[in-house]
Amino acid sequence: MSGTAAYARPLVAPAPSPTIHPHIEIVTTREQRRARPKLAYAVVTIMSLFAIFAAQLLLSIVVSQGAFQIEALQQEQKELLRTQDALSENLNLYGSTQNLATQAAHLGMVPNPAPLTLNMDTGAVYGSPGTADPMGCGGNCNLITNSLLTGMPLVDAAGATTGNAVAPVVAPAAASQTDTAPSTTNVLPAPVTR
Amino acid sequence: MRTRSSRARISLAVLVVFAIVSVFVVRLVDIQVVRADEFNAASLDKRGKTITTYGVRGDIIDTHGAVLADSVLRYDITASPRVALLPQDAAVSVPAQLAEIAAITKQDPAAMYAEITSDPTSDFMYLVKGVTLDVFEQIDALDVSWIYPERKSARSYPNGEIAGNLVGFIGTDGPQAGLELSQDECLASDNGSVTYEKGEDGTALPGSEVVTEQSKNGGTLRLTVDRDLQFYVQQRMEQTALELGATWATAVVIRVADGHLMSVADWPTLDPNNVDDASRDALGSRAFSTPYEPGSTMKALTAASLVDSGAVSPEDGVVVPYSLEQPDGSSIHDAFYHDTQNLTLAGALVESSNVAVAQFTDRLPAPKRHDYMAAFGLGQYTEVDFNGESAGQLPDADQWFGRTNYAVQYGQGMSATSVQMASVFQTIGNKGVRMPVTLVEGCEHSDGTTTGVPAADGRQVLSESAAGQTVAMMEQVANKSGSASKLQIPGYRTAVKSGTAEVAVDGGYSDNSVVISYAGVAPADNPQYAVVVTAGIPDRVFSGLIAPTWRDVMAQTLTTFRVPPSASPAPDLPVNW
Numbered sequence: 001m002s003g004t005a006a007y008a009r010p011l012v013a014p015a016p017s018p019t020i021h022p023h024i025e026i027v028t029t030r031e032q033r034r035a036r037p038k039l040a041y042a043v044v045t046i047m048s049l050f051a052i053f054a055a056q057l058l059l060s061i062v063v064s065q066g067a068f069q070i071e072a073l074q075q076e077q078k079e080l081l082r083t084q085d086a087l088s089e090n091l092n093l094y095g096s097t098q099n100l101a102t103q104a105a106h107l108g109m110v111p112n113p114a115p116l117t118l119n120m121d122t123g124a125v126y127g128s129p130g131t132a133d134p135m136g137c138g139g140n141c142n143l144i145t146n147s148l149l150t151g152m153p154l155v156d157a158a159g160a161t162t163g164n165a166v167a168p169v170v171a172p173a174a175a176s177q178t179d180t181a182p183s184t185t186n187v188l189p190a191p192v193t194r
Numbered sequence: 195m196r197t198r199s200s201r202a203r204i205s206l207a208v209l210v211v212f213a214i215v216s217v218f219v220v221r222l223v224d225i226q227v228v229r230a231d232e233f234n235a236a237s238l239d240k241r242g243k244t245i246t247t248y249g250v251r252g253d254i255i256d257t258h259g260a261v262l263a264d265s266v267l268r269y270d271i272t273a274s275p276r277v278a279l280l281p282q283d284a285a286v287s288v289p290a291q292l293a294e295i296a297a298i299t300k301q302d303p304a305a306m307y308a309e310i311t312s313d314p315t316s317d318f319m320y321l322v323k324g325v326t327l328d329v330f331e332q333i334d335a336l337d338v339s340w341i342y343p344e345r346k347s348a349r350s351y352p353n354g355e356i357a358g359n360l361v362g363f364i365g366t367d368g369p370q371a372g373l374e375l376s377q378d379e380c381l382a383s384d385n386g387s388v389t390y391e392k393g394e395d396g397t398a399l400p401g402s403e404v405v406t407e408q409s410k411n412g413g414t415l416r417l418t419v420d421r422d423l424q425f426y427v428q429q430r431m432e433q434t435a436l437e438l439g440a441t442w443a444t445a446v447v448i449r450v451a452d453g454h455l456m457s458v459a460d461w462p463t464l465d466p467n468n469v470d471d472a473s474r475d476a477l478g479s480r481a482f483s484t485p486y487e488p489g490s491t492m493k494a495l496t497a498a499s500l501v502d503s504g505a506v507s508p509e510d511g512v513v514v515p516y517s518l519e520q521p522d523g524s525s526i527h528d529a530f531y532h533d534t535q536n537l538t539l540a541g542a543l544v545e546s547s548n549v550a551v552a553q554f555t556d557r558l559p560a561p562k563r564h565d566y567m568a569a570f571g572l573g574q575y576t577e578v579d580f581n582g583e584s585a586g587q588l589p590d591a592d593q594w595f596g597r598t599n600y601a602v603q604y605g606q607g608m609s610a611t612s613v614q615m616a617s618v619f620q621t622i623g624n625k626g627v628r629m630p631v632t633l634v635e636g637c638e639h640s641d642g643t644t645t646g647v648p649a650a651d652g653r654q655v656l657s658e659s660a661a662g663q664t665v666a667m668m669e670q671v672a673n674k675s676g677s678a679s680k681l682q683i684p685g686y687r688t689a690v691k692s693g694t695a696e697v698a699v700d701g702g703y704s705d706n707s708v709v710i711s712y713a714g715v716a717p718a719d720n721p722q723y724a725v726v727v728t729a730g731i732p733d734r735v736f737s738g739l740i741a742p743t744w745r746d747v748m749a750q751t752l753t754t755f756r757v758p759p760s761a762s763p764a765p766d767l768p769v770n771w
Contacts, residue, residue, distance in 0.1 A: 144425055
């Protein structure tokens with residue numbers, strides 16, 4: 001017997017061989033490549049953001065512009081109301097009984113001291129016609145004074161003012177900024193009386 | 195890999211972050227919630243500006259809407275001498291700017307400059323007060339940096355003296371007289387305020403206005419008075435007073451149906467635009483405030499009381515001597531000497547006989563006669579409650595001794611205002627129903643509501659028949675008395691009573707100081723208006739002098755209100771028996 005033990009072939013550890021690690025990378029599939037975010041998207045997003053900001057800015061400019069316009073219009077309304085007040089102050093003054101009486105007297109009108117009354121039912125006329133005092137109340141027709149009328153211009157028959165005109169509360173020039181001449185096509189026909 | 199230590203670090207970080215956030219939250223709540231009001235106020239102080247918005251005082255208008263008093267805008271131009279005198283561009287000099295302003299306001303620039311330099315440290319002075327809008331606009335256009343216009347509301351009375359005594363006026367301390375004072379509750383306005391945020395340049399940021407208090411305009415006070423009639427009546431009374439040399443004159447026109455005063459005229463009167471020029475006794479309304487002994491116009495009331503009580507009828511008669519001796523030794527006599535007459539009650543009015551009225555008076559006990567006078571409103575304030583109104587004097591019946599017992603029946607020993615007398619004739623004209631005397635129709639607010647509408651409940655003082663008989667007796671006066679020719683209004687029947695009352699001077703009556711008056715209604719067949727005209731202390735002592743005034747005022751009233759003429763002729767009652 002050979003009895004020789006067989007020696008097992010020594011196990012040799014494999015000598016470390018200079019291995020070159022291969023460069024491995026995941027190859028993206030076409031789908032993956034397609035799904036990858038592109039620069040364009042970012043650009044679009046940022047551009048839209050800018051667009052939104054710009055729009056908002058413009059909108060706020062427009063809004064505040066509108067607010068300024070409202071403010072300006074309110075201011076104008078305030079001024080117009082103020083002018084209206086001043087004009088109605090003048091109107092009240094021009095319409096005062098004393099002014100009308102003075103203007104009428106200036107035009108040569110005198111009060112009728114003997115008014116006649118006509119009864120519409122019977123046709124009867126009451127009263128006897130008299131002659132008016134050419135002076136009108138002996139020239140004393142306007143005893144009831146009105147200090148606001150001092151210097152009020154007198155209007156003659158042709159409609160022109162005479163006398164020392166006091167400046168009215170609103171100078172006509174100051175009042176008319178956007179005035180247009182009143183339409184004459186729609187006026188009521190009025191008889192011309194003399 | 196998470197280790198214990200990394201977990202601890204994370205916890206610590208979270209804790210720190212949480213602590214910091216907590217601090218911020220606490221601070222946030224403190225600022226935004228706890229002290230929010232305080233900070234808001236403080237920030238508004240910095241950014242915000244509060245301006246006053248002005249409510250406008252209401253107008254006073256006549257019954258047709260003619261404006262008797264309105265609120266107008268005026269500007270006070272104030273200046274800061276301190277700012278004015280700061281060194282500035284050579285191009286703008288203060289004297290040159292002042293010259294420009296003075297040219298607009300027609301002032302003396304030298305005086306203005308002197309005033310500015312008198313206190314160079316002052317920050318406030320008035321350059322000119324109360325300029326109108328166009329003057330303000332011209333000054334504003336000069337762009338002077340050191341002037342500060344202040345807007346203010348002023349009062350304008352476009353009709354001047356017309357109803358000036360009624361409307362009253364406003365002084366620097368507010369309403370001073372007349373309806374401006376007594377109706378202030380209606381007319382007064384409330385100012386409001388608006389807060390806005392100002393930008394860097396001081397202009398208001400759009401949309402930042404907050405109305406913190408709404409301003410409120412005053413109500414419009416509508417009177418019963420008719421402006422044009424008032425003008426005529428005042429004019430006629432002034433003419434009368436000047437013609438008669440009277441010291442005062444009043445006239446009242448009252449609508450019979452509802453007691454509305456269509457005109458209350460006083461002379462002297464005032465122009466509310468120019469109160470400084472008015473005499474002191476013209477600041478109120480004499481027709482309301484100054485009672486006088488009315489004299490014989492009271493005989494109409496006496497006759498009405500006697501007829502209503504059934505004690506006397508218009509055709510009952512008495513024998514009338516010129517003078518009648520009284521049990522106490524005094525005597526009553528008539529104004530003019532006459533032979534003994536047989537007068538009816540109507541005749542007693544036509545002749546205005548004191549002696550006849552005294553004899554008729556005996557047929558009705560004094561307390562009853564007093565009750566009639568009180569029922570007519572004598573001795574009491576009228577419903578108008580005018581500023582400074584007098585109730586007149588009506589002594590109690592138990593004080594009517596001797597002659598006074600009769601004198602009160604012909605308007606001496608008692609007193610009444612012109613308005614009270616007008617109310618008496620309104621009652622007689624209105625079939626015996628006394629209507630509340632009314633001067634204000636109501637207070638009209640901007641929301642369309644009207645407040646202060648006076649009561650319109652009448653009071654039956656006389657029977658309709660007694661009132662009618664009294665009017666018929668007064669028609670005899672208009673047609674048969676000595677002044678009849680001055681009392682005719684063509685087409686209309688009139689019914690009047692004259693009065694010449696002696697004025698008490700130094701405890702006695704004076705023959706030369708009298709109050710003359712006429713009072714009556716028209717048209718007599720259907721009375722529409724009552725008119726009382728009165729002149730105090732005329733040169734001559736004769737009531738007939740004021741008869742044409744009564745006629746003219748009544749004629750103008752009938753014309754103004756287009757009253758239809760009388761349809762039937764006047765009744766003819768016997769004067770003598």
